[in-house]
Amino acid sequence: MGLGEALKGAITRFMSRGRHDKEALEELIRDIQRALLSADVHVELVMEISDRIRRRAAEVTPPPGVSRREMVFKIVFDELVQLLGGAHGPYKPLKKPTVLMVVGIQGSGKTTSVAKLAHYFSRNGYRVGVVCADTYRPAAYQQLQQLLAEKNIPVLGEPESDDAVGIAKKGVEILRQQGAEIIIVDTAGRHKDQESLMSELKEIQKLIQPDEVVLVLDSTIGQRARSQAEAFHKVAGVGWVMLTKMDTSARAGGALSAVAATGAPVRFIGTGERLEDIETFSADRYLTRLLGMPDLVSLVERVKLAEVSFSESSAERMLSGRFTIEEMVRQARELTKMGPLEKIISSLPIPGAKSQQLDDLEAQVRRWEAIVNSMTPEERRDPTIIDSSRARRIARGAGVSEKDVKRLIKQYSEMRRLMKRLKRDAGRIPKGLLEGLMRRGIGGPLEG
Ligand SMILES: Nc1nc2c(ncn2[C@@H]2O[C@H](COP(=O)(O)OP(=O)(O)OP(=O)(O)O)[C@@H](O)[C@H]2O)c(=O)[nH]1
Ligand SMILES: [Mg+2]
Missing domain, CATH: 1.10.260.30 (Signal recognition particle, SRP54 subunit, M-domain)
Structure with missing residues (x-):
C-alpha cells in the first residue's frame, strides 16, 4: 500500500467514526504513524508530527460552523504540509548572485530542469547564466544550448574538455563577472561509477561554493527516491528539490519520504518536456493529489476561511x-x-x-x-x-x-x-x- 492510500485510509476511518474523542484521536495518530513509518519517513519526524497533532488538537477551539473532527483533519493536513517542507511562497534567490548547483542521477531530468529554471528565473526578471559541467553525457553542452536557444541566456561550457571541475569554476567566474544574478550549474549524472560521480560533485562544490545544491528527483521512481536523496544529501547537503515528470506519475509518495529524509523542501516541479513545463511547488496542492480526497481538502479551505x-x-x-x-x-x-x-x-x-x-x-x-x-x-x-x-x-x-x-x-x-x-x-x-x-x-x- 502506498503512502497516499495509507494516509487516506487513516483519515477516512477517523472521519467516519461515530464519536470524536481522545480514543479516536489516538487511533488516528497511530494510523498516521504506521503510514509514515512504512513509507520510510524517519522515526524522529514521525514522533514529532504525532506530538504536534496531539498538542494542537488538544488546544484548538474550532471556529463557528466547524466541528472538532473537521478541525483535527485540518491540523493533520497542516502538519503533513509541514512535513513536505511547509507552504512556501514563490522561490526567491537568497542573494545576488546566487549559485545553484544541480545534482541528480542519470536521466532524472537535470539538464531539462536547469534549462527550465533558467528560463523561469529569466522571465521573472533575473539575469541568469548557465554552466554545463557534465563531461560524461555525450553532447550534454549542445543539449543545454538547444534547450535555451534564442532565450538570451548565456550557456557556458567546453565540449572538448573533460575537466568538469575546471569548467564549473571558470564558468561561474565568468558569469559572476558578467553580472549574472542567478548562476545555474548542470552536473553529470552518469559516470564511471557512483563513487567517482560523488567525488567529482564534492570537488565542484568545494571550488564553486554554491549557495544552494538543488537535487533533481524523478517522481516516477517511487521509494528509490529516498536512498537517492540521502546519498546526494550526504555528499553535498541538498538545499531544495526539483521533482520531475510529475505529468507522468501518480506515484509521488516516494518523494515525500525523500523530502522528509533530507529535510529539504520541494520548490519546483517539472510537468512535461517543454521549457515552459515548470511549476512552483505548493505542498498543499501536492498533498491533495497524493491523498486524492478533493472533498476533504475543500474542507480544509472551508476551515481556513472560518478561522x-x-x-x-x-x-x-x-x-x-x-x-x-x-x-x-x-x-x-x-x-x-x-x-x-x-x-x-x-x-x-x-x-x-x-x-x-x-x-x-x-x-x-x-x-x-x-x-x-x-x-x-x-x-x-x-x-x-x-x-x-x-x-x-x-x-x-x-x-x-x-x-x-x-x-x-x-x-x-x-x-x-x-x-x-x-x-x-x-x-x-x-x-x-x-x-x-x-x-x-x-x-x-x-x-x-
Ligand atoms: N514528461 C517529462 N519528461 C521530462 C521532464 N523532465 C525531464 N524529462 C525528460 O527526461 C529525459 C531525461 O532528461 P535530462 O534532462 O536529459 O536528464 P539528465 O538528468 O540531465 O540526464 P543525464 O545528463 O544523462 O544524467 C528527457 O527525455 C527529458 O525530456 C518532465 O518534467 N516531464
Ligand atoms: Mg544532463
Missing part, C-alpha cells in the same frame, strides 16, 4: 518587518473571503468602518491585485522606486488610474509605518486590531 483571517503567522510576518506590498494585498483578499463582513466590521472599534460594503471591498481588492500584478519584481520589493512614469505604466497595465496606483503605494507605506509602530508594542496588541486596520485600510489611506 480568523489574521492567523498568528501572518500577524507575526506583518510585525517582523517583512511586510511586502504583495502580502498586504494578499491579506486584503483574505478579508474579502471572510463572509459576513458587515457583522465583523461593525464589531470593530473603528469609526467609519460600518459604512463599508462588501462590494466596495471586492472592487478595491481587485484593483489592488491588478496593480501589484502589473509591477515588476523589483517594484514589488521596493515600491518607493515607483515614480510617475512607472506609475503610469503600471496603471495602464492594470487598467486603473494613476491615482489608484499612488493611493495603493501611499496605503502601503502607511501600513508599514504602522507595523513598525505596533512592533514596539507587540505584546500588547489587542486581538483584532491588525485585522481592523487592514479592513479600514482597504477603503483608502488611513490618514489624509
Whole structure:
C-alpha cells in the first residue's frame, strides 16, 4: 500500500467514526504513524508530527460552523504540509548572485530542469547564466544550448574538455563577472561509477561554493527516491528539490519520504518536456493529489476561511518587518473571503468602518491585485522606486488610474509605518486590531 492510500485510509476511518474523542484521536495518530513509518519517513519526524497533532488538537477551539473532527483533519493536513517542507511562497534567490548547483542521477531530468529554471528565473526578471559541467553525457553542452536557444541566456561550457571541475569554476567566474544574478550549474549524472560521480560533485562544490545544491528527483521512481536523496544529501547537503515528470506519475509518495529524509523542501516541479513545463511547488496542492480526497481538502479551505483571517503567522510576518506590498494585498483578499463582513466590521472599534460594503471591498481588492500584478519584481520589493512614469505604466497595465496606483503605494507605506509602530508594542496588541486596520485600510489611506 502506498503512502497516499495509507494516509487516506487513516483519515477516512477517523472521519467516519461515530464519536470524536481522545480514543479516536489516538487511533488516528497511530494510523498516521504506521503510514509514515512504512513509507520510510524517519522515526524522529514521525514522533514529532504525532506530538504536534496531539498538542494542537488538544488546544484548538474550532471556529463557528466547524466541528472538532473537521478541525483535527485540518491540523493533520497542516502538519503533513509541514512535513513536505511547509507552504512556501514563490522561490526567491537568497542573494545576488546566487549559485545553484544541480545534482541528480542519470536521466532524472537535470539538464531539462536547469534549462527550465533558467528560463523561469529569466522571465521573472533575473539575469541568469548557465554552466554545463557534465563531461560524461555525450553532447550534454549542445543539449543545454538547444534547450535555451534564442532565450538570451548565456550557456557556458567546453565540449572538448573533460575537466568538469575546471569548467564549473571558470564558468561561474565568468558569469559572476558578467553580472549574472542567478548562476545555474548542470552536473553529470552518469559516470564511471557512483563513487567517482560523488567525488567529482564534492570537488565542484568545494571550488564553486554554491549557495544552494538543488537535487533533481524523478517522481516516477517511487521509494528509490529516498536512498537517492540521502546519498546526494550526504555528499553535498541538498538545499531544495526539483521533482520531475510529475505529468507522468501518480506515484509521488516516494518523494515525500525523500523530502522528509533530507529535510529539504520541494520548490519546483517539472510537468512535461517543454521549457515552459515548470511549476512552483505548493505542498498543499501536492498533498491533495497524493491523498486524492478533493472533498476533504475543500474542507480544509472551508476551515481556513472560518478561522480568523489574521492567523498568528501572518500577524507575526506583518510585525517582523517583512511586510511586502504583495502580502498586504494578499491579506486584503483574505478579508474579502471572510463572509459576513458587515457583522465583523461593525464589531470593530473603528469609526467609519460600518459604512463599508462588501462590494466596495471586492472592487478595491481587485484593483489592488491588478496593480501589484502589473509591477515588476523589483517594484514589488521596493515600491518607493515607483515614480510617475512607472506609475503610469503600471496603471495602464492594470487598467486603473494613476491615482489608484499612488493611493495603493501611499496605503502601503502607511501600513508599514504602522507595523513598525505596533512592533514596539507587540505584546500588547489587542486581538483584532491588525485585522481592523487592514479592513479600514482597504477603503483608502488611513490618514489624509
Ligand atoms: N514528461 C517529462 N519528461 C521530462 C521532464 N523532465 C525531464 N524529462 C525528460 O527526461 C529525459 C531525461 O532528461 P535530462 O534532462 O536529459 O536528464 P539528465 O538528468 O540531465 O540526464 P543525464 O545528463 O544523462 O544524467 C528527457 O527525455 C527529458 O525530456 C518532465 O518534467 N516531464
Ligand atoms: Mg544532463
